[in-house]
Amino acid sequence: MPKSLSSDVRKKLETLRNRFRDKTIGDIQGLVTNIQNASQRSEAVNELVAAYQLLHRLAGSAGTLGFTQLGEQARKLEVAIKPLAEQVTEGADSECIRLQLQQLLDGGYEHDISSLGSFLGVAEPVSAQWHNPKRAEADRQSVVLTLEPDHQLNDLIMQGLALYGYQVRSLSSGEQWPDGMNDVDLVMIRDTLLQNEGEIWLSKLHSLPVICFSSTHDFITRYRLARLGVDACVDEPHDIPALVDRVEQLLAEGLATLTGRVMIVDDDKELLEHYRLVLSSGGLQVRALDDPSRLLSELADFRPDILLMDVQMGQYDGPVLARMLRFQSEWLSLPIIFFSSEEDRDLQLDVLARGGDDFVTKPVSDQFLVRTARIRCYRARQLDKLVSLDSLTGLLKHALAKTELNREHARCARYGHSSVVAMLDLDHFKQVNDSYGHGTGDVVIKALSNLLRHRLRSTDIIGRYGGEEFVLVMPECVMNEAVEILEALCQDFARLVFNAESAEFSVTFSAGVAALNAYETGEQAIEAADKALYQRKRAGRNGVTVAAGDLS
Numbered sequence: 001m002p003k004s005l006s007s008d009v010r011k012k013l014e015t016l017r018n019r020f021r022d023k024t025i026g027d028i029q030g031l032v033t034n035i036q037n038a039s040q041r042s043e044a045v046n047e048l049v050a051a052y053q054l055l056h057r058l059a060g061s062a063g064t065l066g067f068t069q070l071g072e073q074a075r076k077l078e079v080a081i082k083p084l085a086e087q088v089t090e091g092a093d094s095e096c097i098r099l100q101l102q103q104l105l106d107g108g109y110e111h112d113i114s115s116l117g118s119f120l121g122v123a124e125p126v127s128a129q130w131h132n133p134k135r136a137e138a139d140r141q142s143v144v145l146t147l148e149p150d151h152q153l154n155d156l157i158m159q160g161l162a163l164y165g166y167q168v169r170s171l172s173s174g175e176q177w178p179d180g181m182n183d184v185d186l187v188m189i190r191d192t193l194l195q196n197e198g199e200i201w202l203s204k205l206h207s208l209p210v211i212c213f214s215s216t217h218d219f220i221t222r223y224r225l226a227r228l229g230v231d232a233c234v235d236e237p238h239d240i241p242a243l244v245d246r247v248e249q250l251l252a253e254g255l256a257t258l259t260g261r262v263m264i265v266d267d268d269k270e271l272l273e274h275y276r277l278v279l280s281s282g283g284l285q286v287r288a289l290d291d292p293s294r295l296l297s298e299l300a301d302f303r304p305d306i307l308l309m310d311v312q313m314g315q316y317d318g319p320v321l322a323r324m325l326r327f328q329s330e331w332l333s334l335p336i337i338f339f340s341s342e343e344d345r346d347l348q349l350d351v352l353a354r355g356g357d358d359f360v361t362k363p364v365s366d367q368f369l370v371r372t373a374r375i376r377c378y379r380a381r382q383l384d385k386l387v388s389l390d391s392l393t394g395l396l397k398h399a400l401a402k403t404e405l406n407r408e409h410a411r412c413a414r415y416g417h418s419s420v421v422a423m424l425d426l427d428h429f430k431q432v433n434d435s436y437g438h439g440t441g442d443v444v445i446k447a448l449s450n451l452l453r454h455r456l457r458s459t460d461i462i463g464r465y466g467g468e469e470f471v472l473v474m475p476e477c478v479m480n481e482a483v484e485i486l487e488a489l490c491q492d493f494a495r496l497v498f499n500a501e502s503a504e505f506s507v508t509f510s511a512g513v514a515a516l517n518a519y520e521t522g523e524q525a526i527e528a529a530d531k532a533l534y535q536r537k538r539a540g541r542n543g544v545t546v547a548a549g550d551l552s
């Protein structure tokens with residue numbers, strides 16, 4: 001749903017704008033003096049450099065802060081004076097520069113400079129809006145709305161989804177979209193309901209993800225559904241594990257494209273604060289830094305998805321900082337995007353060659369800033385995931401799960417809290433593969449990982465340890481609690497019905513648990529949980545066993 005800026009953010013943006021206006025009035029007075037001095041005395045021509053730098057800064061920042069006309073005029077004046085400022089830095093003859101300036105001023109530049117301040121009276125209203133589609137907050141039960149005319153099928157879907165911890169609501173066809181449905185996260189709808197009046201229906205769904213139940217495969221129908229905004233088509237909604245898999249993907253994607261961690265570095269304090277406000281109100285986590293010399297320590301502390309940086313920051317040069325960051329392998333893949341008012345494409349390419357990834361040309365509109373940051377954060381995390389997440393289940397890969405486990409072990413030692421580690425393994429899984437094929441086996445593995453992801457806390461660590469073996473770390477959790485949670489999961493997983501070759505079957509899993517904090521190393525805790533798991537296997541599977549050392 002398009003969401004306007006909250007009045008609090010709007011007020012802050014207005015305050016910033018006023019601060020910029022006040023400061024710029026003084027800056028422009030200084031600019032006029034600089035130009036006058038340079039035009040009157042050849043010893044003062046070096047003041048042209050300060051004048052050029054100010055115009056360059058205004059051209060980059062004024063538009064972003066709402067003074068588009070001022071920014072455009074400053075750009076025009078900047079371009080005109082640039083050759084003279086360059087002559088000054090190259091040490092050309094002062095008197096010759098002074099005469100050229102005089103000529104420029106006589107040709108109308110003097111009038112333009114003195115009337116620059118009048119553009120401070122023309123600002124766009126603070127009214128940026130950006131799309132903030134609904135997002136399921138972490139740890140809140142996701143709400144799914146179903147519109148399926150077949151009552152029996154609808155009941156089956158509702159019960160199946162409830163097992164995974166979704167809250168499910170239903171609406172029958174013809175029923176109006178009731179008030180108070182603002183918490184719905186995803187909609188499932190039968191294709192027949194999308195005929196004729198269906199278009200009106202979908203318009204009510206705003207930007208919610210939509211799964212359509214449809215067994216029609218022809219191009220025209222599918223194209224029409226895609227045009228209506230349907231995100232996924234499912235043939236057989238009674239296959240609950242497959243359906244949940246789709247739901248999980250869509251919800252995770254929706255959430256992921258809206259969140260991200262952005263670090264911004266700019267020495268212009270107003271501009272920096274403006275970027276920070278805009279990005280945070282767009283739902284991103286932001287760390288703003290006006291002192292580039294703290295870049296390395298802040299990066300290590302904040303670990304952003306992307307880094308946005310100005311090209312010129314006082315004594316520091318953005319591209320040089322980018323190159324310096326690449327000295328450390330840890331930051332080799334961090335996307336670095338420069339804010340630049342440079343229109344010189346060659347210079348931009350040069351900067352890219354020195355370690356940057358892309359440019360955003362100043363002035364940057366609020367909407368563009370939020371959208372570009374979201375997309376780039378999402379892409380960056382997708383790439384990161386390819387490296388660290390298991391492709392079948394989306395869970396942490398073995399090595400990363402172990403690293404996280406060791407980190408939690410260290411935290412337990414430092415803060416003295418209790419955490420639990422669990423090893424899980426599917427029971428008689430070889431038989432599943434042998435009877436129904438490897439593909440069906442994969443569906444079962446995915447179903448268990450979805451169940452775990454959905455039912456455990458977002459702070460829990462879930463890894464695919466081996467083929468059909470999983471590792472869990474439950475931080476700040478006592479043993480009784482962990483056993484209770486895992487036993488409930490065992491029972492619910494056993495109730496899931498899988499479909500293959502017109503046969504229905506169920507699968508169970510076993511778990512072994514150990515108190516992470518009770519062992520000297522994370523490795524020893526894993527071994528203890530693994531032993532407990534095999535005790536469980538011998539004791540009849542489908543349940544949870546606590547490591548022997550932890551029972552006392």
Ligand code: GH3
Pocket residue numbers: 425426427428429430431433437438439440441442445466467468537541
């Ligand atoms: P137990 O209850 O004692 O754990 O018996 P089990 O049959 O589950 O154990 P076993 O270790 O004999 O078999 C595990 C099977 O899991 C063998 C292997 O082919 C299968 N497997 C491992 N990784 C995957 C995978 O990614 N997909 C599929 N479909 N099967 C896998």
Ligand code: MG
Pocket residue numbers: 425426427428429430468
């Ligand atoms: Mg097994």
